[in-house]
Each structure stands twice: as structure tokens, then as C-alpha cells.
Amino acid sequence: MKPLQGKIAVVTGASRGAGRGIAYQLGSAGATVYVTGRSVKGSTTDNRPETIEETADGVTLRGGKGIAIQCDHTRSSDVRKLFERIGREQGRIDILVNSVFGGSERSLPSGDGRHFWERPLEHWEAMMVAGPQAYLLTTRYAVPLMTKHQKGLIVNLTFFIKDQISSNLYYDLAMNAINRMTRGMAKELQEYNVSAIAVCPGWMRTERVIDSGFGPKDGAKETTAYVGRAVLALATDTTVSKFSGETLMVAELAKKYGFTDVDGTQPLPFEG
Structure with missing residues (x-):
């Protein structure tokens, strides 16, 4: 029997990147995985080809059960309906x-410079609203389905470099908000x-990173399976509460x- 057989998982932002890698690993362990995001067949973000339906199919092919549900996690009504259905x-x-x-969508305006006072406010909104605020909103609706059974694991994907500002001030604040919120x-x-x-994964070779021409020589050494295996290890650890x-x-x-x-x-770890 697979270690997560019979377990119910929700992976948000799973149309591509870390979310897809994590969903695949949970599926390989036998979990039923609800994969959510905005990108569906015929309507994807940033004109990317990846969709949540593809991720759900990949979960099923790996031995789990993938269920795709379109959800904008910045919208309370979408998130509420998602967890009502799962309930x-x-x-x-x-x-x-x-x-x-x-915060990484190409549709964001580029701004007039790299300093925080030169960046358009859309950067702040994208990183904070479609970041820590979306995490909090999603967790708020998910928690009642955990607490009544007195059991559950919440994993918040984040990023930081010890003793450094990560990327830029807005991004750094968003990631550290997630860490503190956790x-x-x-x-x-x-x-x-x-x-x-x-x-916190390192610099992953996501679909977007690969298409931009980055690889291991540039520091993008990790596949999304690596973070997926990390989440799987936590999900199968009966003493996970210690972390x-x-x-x-x-x-x-x-x-x-001991995974690779x-x-x-x-x-x-990525060191900048």
C-alpha cells in the first residue's frame, strides 16, 4: 500500500512549477490530490501552455487520483466554493x-528602475495579494476541514537567503511575511x-526558468521534484509536528x- 493511500491533499498553484512538482510526488505516494490554479484548457496565465488538467492527469498516471479545480486564490468566493466542494x-x-x-508574471509593468520607490505598486500588490494574502485566505477556509478531525499538515512554499535581501524589497517582504505567518x-x-x-526550495528549473534559458550553470540546479520529495517526506513523517x-x-x-x-x-541551498 502506498504511504499516502487514502489521504486527501490540496496543492494550490499547481498548473506548473513547484505546485506541479509537489502534486506529482504526492500522487506517486497514492494521495488524492486536488490541483488548483487559474490556468485551464483554453485559458491560461501569461500565455503559458501548462494547465491544472495536465497536472491532474499526471497525478493519476503516477498512481494517485488527480482532480483539477479552477480557482483564483485571491478571490474569497472562489476559495470558499473550492473547500465547500472538497468538504x-x-x-x-x-x-x-x-x-x-x-509576482513573477510577465504582465506586470517593468517600472523605471530596480529601487523600491521606482517600482510600480502593481508589483507590491502582485507579491503580497497573490502571495501571503492568498495563503492566508486559502488556509482560513481549509483549516475547518482539518481541525474537526484533529489532524493535518499545512506547507507554505517560501524563499529566503540567510542574512540577505532576496531579489528585491517587495519580494523579500512577501516571503518573510509567509515565514512569520507560518x-x-x-x-x-x-x-x-x-x-x-x-x-524553501532553491532556484528551481521550472518551465518558466527553462524557457528563459537558465540552467544548472546559472544556479538553477533543482528540479521541481526535489521540493516535491521534501513535502512528501514531511507528509509521511508521523512526528512532523516537531517542525x-x-x-x-x-x-x-x-x-x-535522505532523499535526492x-x-x-x-x-x-541557493546562495544568491
Whole structure:
């Protein structure tokens, strides 16, 4: 029997990138995975080809059950309807992975410079609304499906470089908001036996990164399967509550649990 057989997972932002990689790994362990996002057949973001239907099919092909539901996680009505449906169909959630992010979309205006005062406010809104605010909104509706069963795991995808500002001020604030939010969630959820952990991958070779021409020589050493294996390791650890509230590097988790990336290596954390 697969380790996550019978478990119900939700992976947001799963049309591509880290979300897709995580959904595939949970599916390979036998989970039923609700994959959500805005990109569906005939209507995708940034004119990208990837869709949540493709991700759901990939989950099923790997031995799980993939269910695609279109959802804009910045819209309360969309998120509420998503979890109402899951509540009707499953009655609970075992694993929630927040991995939506709007700050990298090419539709954003470029601005007149790299300083924070030169960046259009749309950058702030994209990173904070389609980032920590979407995480909080999604978790708010998901938690009742965990607390009533006194069990659950929430994973918040994040990014940081120790003792450095990551990328730019807006991005750095968004990621550290997620890290701090995870700690607060963990504290309030402790009495319900629900854990919240922030997981930080390195520079991943996502579809967007590959299409932009970046690869291992540039520092993009990790595949999305690496972060997927990190989440899978946490989801199958019966003592995962010991990490609740922490922000953990994928490379750190690889050492703790002994997994590797698809090429058998254990890439080190991205250092900028």
C-alpha cells in the first residue's frame, strides 16, 4: 500500500512549477490530490501552455487520483466554493500546500528602475495579494476541514537567503511575511494537532526558468521534484509536528530524510 493511500491533499498553484512538482510526488505516494490554479484548457496565465488538467492527469498516471479545480486564490468566493466542494466530496483535508504566487508574471509593468520607490505598486500588490494574502485566505477556509478531525499538515512554499535581501524589497517582504505567518499559524493550530511548516526550495528549473534559458550553470540546479520529495517526506513523517512553525530549506530536509533530486544529487541551498 502506498504511504499516502487514502489521504486527501490540496496543492494550490499547481498548473506548473513547484505546485506541479509537489502534486506529482504526492500522487506517486497514492494521495488524492486536488490541483488548483487559474490556468485551464483554453485559458491560461501569461500565455503559458501548462494547465491544472495536465497536472491532474499526471497525478493519476503516477498512481494517485488527480482532480483539477479552477480557482483564483485571491478571490474569497472562489476559495470558499473550492473547500465547500472538497468538504462535500471528502469531508476532510489531510495536506494543504500553498504555492501560488503572482509576482513573477510577465504582465506586470517593468517600472523605471530596480529601487523600491521606482517600482510600480502593481508589483507590491502582485507579491503580497497573490502571495501571503492568498495563503492566508486559502488556509482560513481549509483549516475547518482539518481541525474537526484533529489532524493535518499545512506547507507554505517560501524563499529566503540567510542574512540577505532576496531579489528585491517587495519580494523579500512577501516571503518573510509567509515565514512569520507560518509561525503564527503553528502556534494557533497546535491544540488541534495541525502542523504548519514553511518550505524553501532553491532556484528551481521550472518551465518558466527553462524557457528563459537558465540552467544548472546559472544556479538553477533543482528540479521541481526535489521540493516535491521534501513535502512528501514531511507528509509521511508521523512526528512532523516537531517542525511546526519552522522555515526549512529543501536541502536541509534532503539531509534529514535522505532523499535526492532526480539525478541522485542533493543540491545545496541557493546562495544568491
